[in-house]
Amino acid sequence: MIYFDYAATTPVDKEVLETYIKANQNFFGNSTALHKLGIEAEYMHQKAKQEMFALFKLEKYEAIYTMNATEANNIAIFGVVRKAKTGRIITTCIEHPSVKKVMKELEKEGYDVIYLNVNEEGLISLNDLEKAMTKDTLLVSIIGINNIVGSIQNIKEIxxxxxxxxxxxxxxxLVQAIGRLDIDFEDIDLFTFSSHKIYGLKGLGVLCFKNNIDLVPILYGSSVQLGLKPGTLDVPSIIANTKALKLLLQKQDKNYNYVRKLNLLLRKEIEHLPILINSPKNASPYILNISLPNLNGETAQRLLEEKGFIVGTGSSCSSKTKEVEPTLYAMFKDEKRANNSVRISFSYHNKESDVLQLTKVLKEIVNV
Ligand SMILES: Cc1ncc(COP(=O)(O)O)c(C=O)c1O
Structure with missing residues (x-):
């Protein structure tokens, strides 16, 4: 099987897994306990967190560890917004469900939620954002790199x-951005990402935020992690997450250039075929979304799987709900194009020969 669904999840890196196993053996104490093993575990938690800040060159930031990015997005958005009883929230119509569905809840609570449209390149208009901003705006929540097509928003200007x-x-x-693209964190008040997208373990998300921001909790329990994510910490996963970050950030530029070549190769190989390329030219090279003629995304996914390729369709969380893929629909206003889409997402693990083999099978599927 050749795997092309790295935007959905990545396999854990071998060194990261070894770090996790060792940490599990050595630091299994509950980090809230006052005995030696607890103190050691808490020390390792803080150390891993500070190392993460150093890797990101973050100063004056706080971070909490969650179960995944979905939970981190929930805690961040509800946390900021519920400080005020009313107000405006601005987001985009191409958010991951872990943001979009939170917005739908906040609408029910009476907040004024504005969904910015995107153009055919999957980008919001800065002019629209400027017009939507008011003195009552509490939060602007924007997907840094879209998970369906890879469009990169201009966070600096936003x-x-x-x-x-x-x-x-x-x-x-920043789920699709961390370890893939340089980010100027100074521009951002809060950001979220997930360890399983950076060759870390499943079961760990991260919310980083400027330390002058006071968040209202949505979970209740102990005072661990500022009371925002109470409960026993998975210190081994936290240590493994910092290791995963360290390994990926070291190779970020090299990986980016390598993956870009794979992406360009696939684009070149399919550009003369009856296949629509949905990802804009300036998207993240890690994601290439295409639509096949007369074949819905799930059928195409199954056909490709039969031939030995694993690709994605919509967001891995919503691919079972059968709704029209919202990002593609927002970009092209074309239901068929949105339904016929397949997402190919790359990694430094992929080889040029993987891309050429995929091209051969795509040609067979579209009968060329
Ligand atoms: C952009 C984006 N945000 C959030 C998530 C949710 O991440 P998690 O699976 O860690 O909850 C995903 C997962 O695909 C994603 O791509």
Missing amino acids: SKIVKKYPKAKLHVD
């Missing part, structure tokens, strides 16, 4: 607009 409104905070979902 941040400049948000900063004109002192009450408004900027949250960026």
